[in-house]
Amino acid sequence: MDTGTVYYLVAGVIAIVIVGRLLAFSGKRYLAAARVGAPERESAGSVAMLVSMLFHLVTMGLLALLAAIPFGGDQTQVFLVRIGLLLILVAVTYAIALRMLTRRKQEEVVSGFDAQVRELRHEREHPNGYAVTNDPSAGMAPQPEPEPTLGEPRPRPRA
DSSP, X not given: OOHHHHHHHHHHHHHHHHHHHHHHHHHHHXXXXXXXXXXXXXXXXXXXXXXXXXXXXXXXXXXHHHHHSOOOSOHHHHHHHHHHHHHHHHHHHHHHHHHHHHHHHHHHXXXXXXXXXXXXXXXXXXXXXXXXXXXXXXXXXXXXXXXXOTTSOOOOOXX
């Protein structure tokens, strides 16, 4: 293996690791913005890590394939062609990874919206004691019958 290929592999691995870590960190924050609760944050971190791992594996494989392809020319020209192709492939795989994260975020937003709609429907079907009505005596406790005063006759019990 010539020194140009070794330099290419080292530069490629460094670039891939940096971009992959940025993808994992930014992806976690991007997905966590969809929901606020703690379990959702853990889920966002897991999904971002899985997408980042997929990015690393795909781009490392492309790095190895590009290192194995023989290019003609001097070492500097071959190095630049390989780095250029690698950066283009990294950009394409990064765009695919972002699309995966965006799809996941959209699913989270839609499921959160569905949960809110279900909650509102449940409240509408099972109203609490503070439902709004036009009856001014609604929600008031029943009042006892007033005691008759001295001047009023007492009602007779029915037999």
